[in-house]
Structure formats: structure tokens, C-alpha cells
Amino acid sequence: MQTVSTRDRLQQGIYLVINPFVKGLIKIGLTPNAVTTLGLLLNIGVAVVFVFGAERSNRGDLDYVGWAGALVLFAGLFDMLDGQVARLGNMSSKFGALYDSVLDRYSELILFLGICYYLVSHHYFLSSLFAFIAMIGSMMVSYTRARAEGLGIECKGGLMQRPERVITIGICAILCGVMGGVIGGDYKIYIPGLPVQIFETMSIFTIPITIMAFMTNITAVNRLRDAKKALDLQDKKQSQAPLGKVVVILLMTFVGLFAGGAVAQTADNSNPSPIKFPTPKGIPHELFYLQRDPNTNTVIYALNLKADGKVDPEKPINVYWMRYADKGQKEDLSYVQRKFAYGVQTKALGNDEYEIRFVSHKKLPLYLKRSTVDKKYHVYIEANDKKIELDRVFVRIEGGSYWIPNVRYVELKGLNAKSQTPIVERLKI
Template identity: 60%
Template sequence: MEKVPLRIKLQKGIYVVIDPFVKLLIRLGLTPNAVTMIGFLLNIGVTFIFIEGGEKGHRGDLSYVGWAGALILFAGLFDMLDGQVARLGNMSSSFGALFDSVLDRYSELVMFFGICYYLVAQHYFLSSIFAFVAMIGSMMVSYTRARAEGLGIQCKDGLMQRPERIITIGITAIACGVTAHYIGGDHKWYIPGIKFHVLETMSIFTIPIAILAVLTNITAMKRLADAGKALQARDAAKNGSVQKTALVAALLFTSATLFAGPVKKADAVSHAAIPAAVAFIDPQDTFPVPSGIPNQLFYLQRTSNTNTIVVELNLNSKGQLDESDPVHVFWIRYPEGGMKKELSYIQRVFAYGIKTRKQDDGSYEMHFVSYKKQKLYLRKSPRDNKYRVYTTINQKTAVLNRIFIRIDPGGSFWSPNVIYMELKGHEEGTGKELMERMKP
């Protein structure tokens, strides 16, 4: 059994707790954008607490830090609530995804502004520099991912993503305030033989910020390096494809010139207009077709990039179908040289994983976890006794060969802007190709 990442376990546990509250917000008529705005306003409140502490508090009074930490966690809760309100309330939108991303950046910036102001006002100058560097790293972690995904490269790995940053700052701020209440805000720890103190109560808050400054920038640099490798591989593959296309075009043009005879002036105008037709080629017709996979059933592609989802039979060591898990889903990452890669846990649970249920006749009913409406059926063909996946295309039963999803910019992982889904297959008896486009 695959080990579930701790981050995903915690996320699922939090969803179980907050979902009743989310449903209450939906009944009260709150939209996802309204929830996002509430979270932003709470973060402005965090900044006011830090500014108030910097102006009116003294160096040993860390109660402001504790209260600010509590509000940071409460405001961070709304980062999860807005997404859940959108999903459970069926209110997802492209603008909502953009609005959430922009206000998340503003929320984090105003929070770090408050922290820096407090640290400077209370003469923690070195710690204020670390806080500023942590703010830079936090922005670059988010920006690197957004820019890479805008270029069609997935970029989600690394430590100190936004939830981890908020939890780290919030919990350490609360711990700092609580500790100061019991042992004093100016308590210092010494090491024998060293004249100056090594740690003080405020270190409970400032040391994690220093660690945050380092890890966020490491995460941003790692994402940049990983995205750079993927982009270079894609560009190399694209350049090779362009060279092949140019060679084919040259051969066709040469052949046409040799066999068509002299070209008249009017003909030249007609031929010059031909390249414009290339703009009308459907994107799916330009994507690579997986080959050399003996047990392949069908594959799925999207306009985001040429990375391809392949669904194949899952056979055990004896070459027999694994009845408990009959299909295996994996990536072929063409921009990275055609390497095979397993789905991540999130991709398998929320997007491209396939649920199967065995039927009384020995076949399997299947559907993607992200789209239950399109039923798929895995069963043996009466023609050759081989397993194939069947579905309905244009109201006819067909062997499924390919699914293509047209996604335009403006959506998110949880709510992509899907223009259409195309199913392509063939009638088993006649071999006639069938194709249907639909809005999922």
C-alpha cells in the first residue's frame, strides 16, 4: 500500500472538520470571493496588531505577537474555506481562481509588512532583515509556480508552500506570546563561557522566520531549476518537430514543383495562401500518439502540454488481470524526453485516477475520479477475447481510443476552464471511427 503524504492526510482531516462550517456559509449566501475578501481583511487586522505592538508595546511585551499569531491562523483558515465553498457550492469560476490568487499574495505581503514593522520598531533589526528575505522567498515560490504553469510546466514541488508558511508563522507567534506570559518577554538563555545571551523569548518567533527565509528561497530556486530542465527538454523536442515539419514541407513543395510544371503568376498567389490553413488544424492532431505499450487501453491528452495520461491493463506476475486493481494509469512526459512517470497522490485522488467496480458478468464499470458522468466499461471483446474499454460515443457503443480535453487559460487545478472534451473511438464490428465533442 502506498504511503500517503502527511500533508495530504492533514488536508483531508481539516476538510472533514471544516466542511459543516462551509455548508453553513453556503446556506448563508456567502460566495467564494466574499470568503476570500474576509481572509484578506483579517490579514490587514494582523498588520494593525503588529503596528500597534511596535508603537505602543515595549520590547518585553510579546502579547501582541501572540494575538497576531492567532489571527494569522484564523485568517489562513479562510484560504481553505474559499476553495471548499467554491467546490461544495458549485460556484467555481475562472475569475474566482484569479481573485483568490491575487488576494492571497496581498494577504501575505501585508502580513510580512506588519512583522517587519514590529521587528524594526522593537529594535530586532537583524530579524527584520530575515523577515524581509522570507517575504521575497514567499512571493518567488508562488510566482515561479504561476509562471511555469503559464508555460505549460507543472511546478508544485518543494517545501514551504503557502499553507506551511502560514502555519509556521502563526504557531510560532502564538508560542512566543504564551511563553512570554509565563516566563517573561525578556527572558534570556546563556551558555557557560559565553558573555552574551544565545537565545531569548523572542527567538521562538524570529528563528523560524530565519529558517523560513532560507527554505522559501531554496524552494523557489529548486522550482526554477526543475522548470528549466522541463522547458529545455520541451524546446529540444519542439525544435526537432519543427525541423521535421520543415523538411516534409520542402519535400512536398519540391514534388509539387517538379510534377505540376511551370507556375503561373495567379497560381503563385493561391499557393502563398495555403500556409494560413495551418491555423485551422485542431491541436489534438498535432499531439504525439503513444506507441509501444502492449497493454494500452486508451490515452488522455490536454491542451496544457503534450504530457499524456496512458491507461493500460494492470497484469500480475502471472500475466493475469489484477481483479482488485484492473487498470494502471501513468504519465508519458513528452517534454521531458518521453519518460514514464507515475501519477502523484493528488493527481490520482482528485484528477486522473480511475475508480473501478466489478460487475456480475466479470466486466468492470469505471470512471475518472474527477468526472463521474462518462461511464467506461472494461470487458473482453467477443471478437478476440482481449480486454478493451467501451463507452458511448454519439449514442453508439464504441471502443475508446483517446480522450482529448481543450483547456483555455483562466482556470486552476481544482477548477480548470474546460472548453470541450472530445471522445474518439471506433465501432468494433465495422471499424468505423466515431468522435464526439461535449461540454463536461
């Protein structure tokens, strides 16, 4: 059962209240982008009120702060209205989401510009510094989420998200303005022995902003930490390739090259991988191995012998990992890897010869048979009109995404079956 947070319940309650108004906006033809623009204009109005307060009022006159707070809450209402207009009016769009995010950032920066201007003008220098830090934290809370989501990571947690910031600034500014009229704008509390006051009327507004300066940046750092954990987990999954989709794409690219989708590049040493790959040593009955960016984990294809030393006709090849990127341990393929990616299907052809096909691309035949030279079993493949006694397959990946890696080339290394000389054939996309 999915739990609903207090924040979500409160949001749903607000939606119930504003939905009739939202439907009215839809009826008069107001679009979500128009509502977003109105929100920006109102926040510009908030900044103007703070600037007027800085220029036309004295330090103890807090009326402008109170009126600015009321306008902050009214402008903040439009943050909820634009989304609801889009949803209820069936007018959601990708550009609308982008437009809303961009104008929200402008609105918040303009709001803090007005606050900082007011505080500096009335010589609240320390408070203006914290307001500036709160502005930085506010931007980083939003940016961290946007950047993480751009990398495919959900990053929504933490305190002092935009609604909380708007409500905090708005309510505290209103209280500051009201209390300025009740107890006076110059009211101060001192502790004997301290050269400065510990509280004044303006503190009703500046203390919450100081707290916001800490909380917004803590939220941004926590989001960064959570995103790192999620990305590390994603990288681990990618390095182990347990998800069939990325592996299938990689191998289908590899095997698809032999069907005519690549340009032959013989003895091309350009664009090598920055990774230093190990050469498997002491692998019993190894036939060939497959390596690829972005790590040194290696897929081993080995001859499967029965107890009497003969090839098992039911399963002539064993396929497994050598986890060089971890502790160098041997590890079986996962079910997905075996059934959809690195696994092979075999067919006995007679005379100790077997046809081998990757499960990810069954159009490409490889052949397992004894060599007429050393009388041992080897795997052979046709590439660029050459028959290769296969030793290594390397897939060079450079960039791309987790789901669609950018495969630059596939390199086949082994012996020319005819001349028994070393051969490297590169197939480039």
C-alpha cells in the same frame, strides 16, 4: 497506482472537518470571492495587532505576538474555505481563481509588513532583515509557480508553500506569546565568552522566520530549476517536432497559403530569420529541402532509386531529417511526422511522372518528373501563377506559441521552370 503525499492526506482531513462549516456558508449565500475578501481583512487585522504591539508594548511584552499568531491561523483558514466554497457550491470561475491569487499575495505582504514593523520597532534589526528576506522568498515561491504555469509547466513542489508559511508563523507566534507569560519576555541564554545571547524568548518566533527566509528562497530556486528542466524538454521536443500537432499546424499553414490565404511577395528580403541556415551539401539524389525557425534542423526530400538506378514507383521519394542543430546526423522521421506532417503520398501518373501531396494537406499537388533541360528529376510547384522547379522551402516563424506558431511567410526558392532563371517567391500571411 498514484501515491498520496502526507500533505495531501492532511489537507483532505482538514476538508472533512471544515466541510460542514463550508456548507453553512453556502446556505447563507456567501460567495468564494466574499470569503477571500474576509481573509484579506483578517490579515489586515493581523498587521494592525503587530503595529499596536510595536507602539503600545515594551520589548519583553509578547502578548501582542501571541494574539497576532492566533489571528494568523484563523485568517489562514479562509484560504481553504474559499476554495471549498467554490468547489462544493459549484461557483468556481477563472476570475475567482485570479482574485484568490491576487488577494493572497496582498494578504501575505500585509502580514509581513506588520511583522517587520514590530521587529524594527523593538530593535530586532537582524530578525527584521530575515523577515524581509522571508517575504521576498514567499513572493518568489508563488510567482515562480504562476509564471511557470503561464508557460504551460506544472510547478507545485517544494517546502514552505503558503499553507506551511501560515502555519509556521501562526503557531510560532502563539508559542512565543505563551512562553512570554511563562518564562518572561526578557528570558535570555548566554554562553560565557560570547558578547550576545544565543537565545531569548522572542527567538521562539524569530528563529522559525529566519529558517523560513532560507527555505522559501530555496523552494523558489528549486522551482525555477525544475521549470527550466521542463522547458528545456519542451524546447527539445519543439526543435525535433515529434508531436504532430505543432508540425501539422506549421505545414498546414505553409500549404494552405497556396490555396489563396496569402499575399504574393516577390523578391521581398524584409524580416529575414535571425538564424543562419546551412545549405545541405553532398545529399544523394536531393530534390528539395524544407527549413523553418526556430532551429537549423532540415527536412530532406530525396529521389528514391532502386538497385538498378530507376525510380522506385512504390516510394519515389525518401523523406528524412538532417539534424544540423545536433551533430548533423541523418535521422528518420518519427511515425507522427511521417504520417501527419512532413511525409508525402505519391501517385504514379505515367511517363516517369508522379503526383506528390503532403500528408498534412492533400489539396496541394506537387509533381515529380524529369526536366526537359537536364533530363534529371525535379519537383515542380505552381505559386503566384509561376511554375517553380523547387529547391528550398523556408517557413518563417516569429513568436506565437508552441502549439500555434506565428507563421509570417513562406519562401519558395528554385528556378523558374520556363526561363531557368533563379526565382524566389514569398507568400506572406
